Amino acid sequence: MAALGHRVLRAVEEIVREEMTAAGAQEVLLPVVQPLELWERSGRSDDYGPLMFRLRDRKDTAFALAPTAEEVITATVAADLSSYRDLPVNLFQIGWKYRDELRPRFGLLRTREFLMKDAYSFDADVDGLRVTYQKMYDAYHRVFERCGLTFRPVEAQAGEIGGDVNHEFMAVAAVGEDAFVWCRSCDYAANVEAARRRASPTDGADTPPMPDTSGVPEPEIVDTPDMPGIDAVATHLHEPPDALLKTMAFRMESEEGDAGVGLALVPGDRDLNEFALAAALAPRKVALFGEDDFAANPALPVGFLGPHAEGVDLVVADPGVATRTEWVSGANETDHHVRHLAPGRDFTIHTWAEIATVSTGDGCPRCDGELSVDRGIEVGHTFQLGTKYSEALDARYLDESGESHPMVMGCYGIGLSRIVAAVVEEHHDDDGMVWPADLAPYDVHLVALPGKGDTAAAVSTAADRLYAALGDRGLSVLYDDRDARPGVKFADADLVGMPVQLTLGAKGLERGVVERKIRAGGERDEVAIDDVDALATPPGAKAT
Numbered sequence: 001m002a003a004l005g006h007r008v009l010r011a012v013e014e015i016v017r018e019e020m021t022a023a024g025a026q027e028v029l030l031p032v033v034q035p036l037e038l039w040e041r042s043g044r045s046d047d048y049g050p051l052m053f054r055l056r057d058r059k060d061t062a063f064a065l066a067p068t069a070e071e072v073i074t075a076t077v078a079a080d081l082s083s084y085r086d087l088p089v090n091l092f093q094i095g096w097k098y099r100d101e102l103r104p105r106f107g108l109l110r111t112r113e114f115l116m117k118d119a120y121s122f123d124a125d126v127d128g129l130r131v132t133y134q135k136m137y138d139a140y141h142r143v144f145e146r147c148g149l150t151f152r153p154v155e156a157q158a159g160e161i162g163g164d165v166n167h168e169f170m171a172v173a174a175v176g177e178d179a180f181v182w183c184r185s186c187d188y189a190a191n192v193e194a195a196r197r198r199a200s201p202t203d204g205a206d207t208p209p210m211p212d213t214s215g216v217p218e219p220e221i222v223d224t225p226d227m228p229g230i231d232a233v234a235t236h237l238h239e240p241p242d243a244l245l246k247t248m249a250f251r252m253e254s255e256e257g258d259a260g261v262g263l264a265l266v267p268g269d270r271d272l273n274e275f276a277l278a279a280a281l282a283p284r285k286v287a288l289f290g291e292d293d294f295a296a297n298p299a300l301p302v303g304f305l306g307p308h309a310e311g312v313d314l315v316v317a318d319p320g321v322a323t324r325t326e327w328v329s330g331a332n333e334t335d336h337h338v339r340h341l342a343p344g345r346d347f348t349i350h351t352w353a354e355i356a357t358v359s360t361g362d363g364c365p366r367c368d369g370e371l372s373v374d375r376g377i378e379v380g381h382t383f384q385l386g387t388k389y390s391e392a393l394d395a396r397y398l399d400e401s402g403e404s405h406p407m408v409m410g411c412y413g414i415g416l417s418r419i420v421a422a423v424v425e426e427h428h429d430d431d432g433m434v435w436p437a438d439l440a441p442y443d444v445h446l447v448a449l450p451g452k453g454d455t456a457a458a459v460s461t462a463a464d465r466l467y468a469a470l471g472d473r474g475l476s477v478l479y480d481d482r483d484a485r486p487g488v489k490f491a492d493a494d495l496v497g498m499p500v501q502l503t504l505g506a507k508g509l510e511r512g513v514v515e516r517k518i519r520a521g522g523e524r525d526e527v528a529i530d531d532v533d534a535l536a537t538p539p540g541a542k543a544t
């Protein structure tokens with residue numbers, strides 16, 4: 001199986017190499033053992049800290065095992081290129097990278113060494129960088145499409161990285177490390193903090209239309225001993241979770257330094273998006289209550305908060321709070337909740353803002369489709385770096401009038417082993433792998449079933465001849481000529497998942513046919529054994 005995995009990795013590597021070359025990048029091979037001095041000049045030796053493997057040579061010079069190569073490539077380009085005529089240049093390599101992970105995981109995701117494609121572009125100005133970046137962005141789409149992945153590029157939060165453009169390419173995979181939101185119908189995607197759902201008709205208004213609460217009974221306090229959580233209370237009171245109101249307390253501070261206490265309200269089946277709350281109340285600073293804050297505010301008992309609390313300066317609600325006439329909420333009294341709490345009648349809302357997280361099934365903000373919240377594997381990342389590294393490492397060029405400028409850089413990573421992890425996740429069924437044709441370790445899985453009868457030798461000979469003939473046609477063939485029962489061979493063929501399975505037994509040979517099965521859909525048919533051309537171009541297999 002390790003050998004099959006290696007063939008898949010090589011296939012991914014070839015796709016990446018082809019698409020990088022087509023995008024105008026040139027392949028290089030950079031040193032793995034890098035002078036630490038370069039990392040000190042860029043300031044990243046400290047940033048990486050213990051994540052970087054460090055070593056010293058016999059002369060006590062410090063080195064690092066490459067976790068990435070911005071410094072080395074920038075120093076190399078600085079030494080080689082100096083004129084505007086040399087630019088733009090885009091260089092990539094495919095090689096091993098090293099990180100001293102605190103908690104390395106087995107498998108392909110977070111490991112101490114991993115196979116990566118990293119590319120670095122050098123342009124004369126920002127306009128040039130944008131052109132190069134777009135070419136690479138498009139090439140990334142082709143790479144992941146050819147690998148058969150469901151993926152979306154997610155634009156990273158502006159501000160987080162100083163305003164530079166930056167995309168994470170996320171492949172949908174249950175084993176992924178990060179949750180993200182994507183549309184099944186269009187290319188909308190966002191990380192959970194930045195995701196928005198389709199605006200309801202009431203959004204955008206300062207105050208959504210309030211429900212008619214005239215028929216709601218008076219509020220009623222109920223005992224909910226040791227039930228600070230939504231689910232326990234909902235079960236105890238026989239209410240659905242979305243009938244409960246989630247109330248979160250926060251501290252806020254104005255630019256002038258005035259402090260206050262606020263409450264944030266979202267329907268009980270959703271979570272508070274802290275990022276959206278902070279954005280809605282900016283420029284005030286917002287921090288959710290911690291233990292100390294609850295201790296200092298006995299009127300706000302943790303786990304039993306309600307929107308009608310005393311001594312609160314601001315109540316912020318998600319528009320979803322206006323969709324019900326009454327709510328179950330904490331009673332602002334430990335071990336008690338209150339039912340029949342009507343918005344507008346029993347509690348006041350000062351500010352409306354979309355502060356609830358997006359859930360699967362919410363409408364897409366860009367199309368008529370539905371959003372899906374899933375885990376994903378980050379298979380690629382592209383950055384518009386600007387001049388951070390070229391300034392630190394003196395990668396400068398002279399323009400037409402002899403003036404010196406720092407080169408404008410981009411960098412582009414693809415995790416090859418991560419692609420394999422994502423493909424395994426997306427392309428398997430209960431019986432095993434179902435490799436996409438472009439990545440399959442072999443085009444064809446040939447199963448010989450000679451049996452024990454008089455015809456055994458003839459079947460083996462015919463299967464050997466077929467194996468050779470398929471190879472002559474340029475197909476890669478995994479040949480199962482083991483002395484094993486047919487059931488074992490079929491199960492193994494499904495498990496390892498080549499696109500096409502060919503089976504030759506005594507009965508088929510008698511009639512001059514081979515049974516063909518397409519792994520992906522399970523369709524079977526028979527093909528004449530001497531019609532190697534038909535066998536050599538089976539549907540779903542790649543012509544090599």
Ligand SMILES: [Zn+2]
Nearest residue numbers: 183186364367
């Ligand atoms: Zn959409």
